[in-house]
Amino acid sequence: MRVIIETKNERGQRIPCTIHLKDKEERCFSRGWYTDYEWIYSSGRAVFEVEGAAFPLRVIVRRGARCREIVDEIGEEACGDSQEVVREYSLQRWDKGILEGWFCGDAHNHVARSEKVEDFRTMWDAAEVAAAEGLDFVGLGSPWTRTHHVKYRDSIGRPLEAITEDERVKGKSVPEICEEISQKGIVLAIPGNEFIKTRFAHLFLFGGNIDEDYWRYYDDVFDFWQCSRSRRVREQEPEYRLRPIYEILTDERYCWGARVYAHPTSWWYEPEAGFVTNIAATLPFDTLVGPLYDAIVVMGYEPERREYQELWYELLNRGYRITAVSELDACFDNRRSFCNRPLVLTYCHIGDDVIGAKTIAEAVKKGKTFVSSGPLLDIREEGKTVIGAVLPSDGQERKWSLFGDYQMRSSDGISRVQLIRNGKILREWRPCGSFEESITICEREDSWYVMKVYGKEEKRELALSSAVYFRRDLKHPFSGPVMTPFEIRGGRNQVLGCRVHDFATGKEKTYWGKERVEFEATAACTIEVFDREAGKKIREVRPFFDHKPIWDHARHLYLGRFIRKELACGEVPVEAFRIGELRDILLRKMIFHVS
Numbered sequence: 001m002r003v004i005i006e007t008k009n010e011r012g013q014r015i016p017c018t019i020h021l022k023d024k025e026e027r028c029f030s031r032g033w034y035t036d037y038e039w040i041y042s043s044g045r046a047v048f049e050v051e052g053a054a055f056p057l058r059v060i061v062r063r064g065a066r067c068r069e070i071v072d073e074i075g076e077e078a079c080g081d082s083q084e085v086v087r088e089y090s091l092q093r094w095d096k097g098i099l100e101g102w103f104c105g106d107a108h109n110h111v112a113r114s115e116k117v118e119d120f121r122t123m124w125d126a127a128e129v130a131a132a133e134g135l136d137f138v139g140l141g142s143p144w145t146r147t148h149h150v151k152y153r154d155s156i157g158r159p160l161e162a163i164t165e166d167e168r169v170k171g172k173s174v175p176e177i178c179e180e181i182s183q184k185g186i187v188l189a190i191p192g193n194e195f196i197k198t199r200f201a202h203l204f205l206f207g208g209n210i211d212e213d214y215w216r217y218y219d220d221v222f223d224f225w226q227c228s229r230s231r232r233v234r235e236q237e238p239e240y241r242l243r244p245i246y247e248i249l250t251d252e253r254y255c256w257g258a259r260v261y262a263h264p265t266s267w268w269y270e271p272e273a274g275f276v277t278n279i280a281a282t283l284p285f286d287t288l289v290g291p292l293y294d295a296i297v298v299m300g301y302e303p304e305r306r307e308y309q310e311l312w313y314e315l316l317n318r319g320y321r322i323t324a325v326s327e328l329d330a331c332f333d334n335r336r337s338f339c340n341r342p343l344v345l346t347y348c349h350i351g352d353d354v355i356g357a358k359t360i361a362e363a364v365k366k367g368k369t370f371v372s373s374g375p376l377l378d379i380r381e382e383g384k385t386v387i388g389a390v391l392p393s394d395g396q397e398r399k400w401s402l403f404g405d406y407q408m409r410s411s412d413g414i415s416r417v418q419l420i421r422n423g424k425i426l427r428e429w430r431p432c433g434s435f436e437e438s439i440t441i442c443e444r445e446d447s448w449y450v451m452k453v454y455g456k457e458e459k460r461e462l463a464l465s466s467a468v469y470f471r472r473d474l475k476h477p478f479s480g481p482v483m484t485p486f487e488i489r490g491g492r493n494q495v496l497g498c499r500v501h502d503f504a505t506g507k508e509k510t511y512w513g514k515e516r517v518e519f520e521a522t523a524a525c526t527i528e529v530f531d532r533e534a535g536k537k538i539r540e541v542r543p544f545f546d547h548k549p550i551w552d553h554a555r556h557l558y559l560g561r562f563i564r565k566e567l568a569c570g571e572v573p574v575e576a577f578r579i580g581e582l583r584d585i586l587l588r589k590m591i592f593h594v595s
Contacts, residue, residue: 014044064134107139207257258364295323319479326371372463404435
């Protein structure tokens with residue numbers, strides 16, 4: 001006997017969803033990719049063989065958190081003499097009052113990480129899963145499987161037939177597949193993935209060009225050194241021989257996308273290797289010389305990540321404009337990651353613009369986001385969202401409307417709402433059900449506000465907005481790059497030339513001097529020193545690597561020197577980033593001897 005389930009939207013069009021089907025004796029007929037995962041992903045029509053089922057059958061249909069969950073029963077009388085039962089369900093979206101102009105998705109995930117070819121999932125599979133979970137957009141890049149990736153590590157743009165026989169993928173490059181997925185209307189597929197830097201940080205892109213192999217940015221030597229079970233290889237830290245991360249962040253091929261620091265405090269222990277880093281060790285440097293990135297993850301793996309939030313608050317308090325983003329960091333072929341609830345998603349406000357990779361990236365850059373594992377929120381002034389806005393600190397009264405609602409289970413409602421100013425709770429409400437409140441804001445100082453909304457299960461149900469900024473100086477509202485005084489010293493009577501390429505400002509300039517050259521630039525630069533009379537290059541200076549205090553600052557984080565007994569894995573106190581200390585280092589004159 002067959003049960004056919006069709007799912008449609010409010011306009012009668014088929015839409016993807018997830019389906020759970022069990023009988024009276026708890027036998028599951030909806031097992032997915034893994035035998036212990038009791039849901040399947042449907043593209044809009046699913047057929048189940050239910051021979052020998054004990055009626056009634058229980059059906060649950062979901063489409064992420066943005067549609068109302070449907071729970072139904074199919075009794076034996078519904079079958080009659082037929083060997084086929086067809087049920088059609090219309091998935092209703094939650095009230096669009098808050099969601100108008102907002103689109104949700106994720107840009108940090110992985111198509112596959114399984115080492116088994118038979119378990120390998122393609123980008124088409126990943127897109128269908130994302131659509132079934134109610135995502136509007138998803139970042140898709142290479143299949144981050146070490147075994148599979150090595151097979152075509154020469155270029156990410158190469159065809160994928162060496163990995164899969166899926167005809168939708170065969171003979172096509174990553175950008176081509178993403179374009180086809182988007183045109184089919186399954187989900188907006190955005191090319192882009194991690195810049196992997198084991199020693200320093202992980203970054204990912206909301207948009208970007210995949211025209212080369214990101215895998216070459218992986219610090220394999222350090223990764224082996226820190227994770228090896230042999231203590232002998234831990235005796236001396238290997239040299240860093242890859243391209244500096246600030247060069248990648250300012251590369252014109254990627255800068256149109258929004259650049260995001262992933263899981264900024266991530267670290268753990270391996271049984272014999274000990275401490276293993278995934279910490280954003282270069283984040284303080286990339287902030288002070290730029291900032292060279294646009295956003296930071298404040299929600300990931302778990303909804304409430306206070307260590308992420310505290311770091312973000314510290315950056316905002318220092319006058320930087322940094323957007324709040326969430327991450328799944330999931331593998332689509334792994335039931336333990338993407339299939340787990342709750343999903344933590346990034347909502348981007350693009351208003352009346354057409355959804356696309358560049359409009360999503362622009363929304364992230366402008367801070368028009370909130371992150372959520374279920375609740376919805378908005379801050380409006382005169383009917384328009386002000387999340388991400390830069391407003392004048394002119395002392396004028398402003399009428400704000402705060403909205404909060406819960407999507408997946410409306411009966412649960414909102415348990416707590418906070419309005420936070422400069423990292424401190426300004427006001428707190430404890431509503432029942434949905435939330436709407438009008439308040440008056442009168443600001444005369446440089447400040448920022450964010451809104452935080454909790455559902456009934458506060459550890460699992462949380463939403464957090466990006467900041468609304470108030471500034472007295474609207475021409476220069478945010479902190480700019482720290483400029484460092486440099487002095488290059490040569491030999492006696494030697495005429496020096498210094499060609500300075502400043503990656504943070506994008507400027508290149510040549511300075512001259514006899515025996516010494518003085519100039520000012522950011523520390524995210526390369527200084528090519530040459531002898532004018534001899535007409536030859538003397539040395540190349542990279543302050544990040546060649547100035548020991550800067551290098552030691554990063555090592556303090558990625559070697560775990562901050563760790564205390566009371567810290568659990570993944571916890572890094574905000575003071576361990578020592579942003580003020582690094583600022584002092586960058587403001588002092590750096591002297592390099594090149595003779």
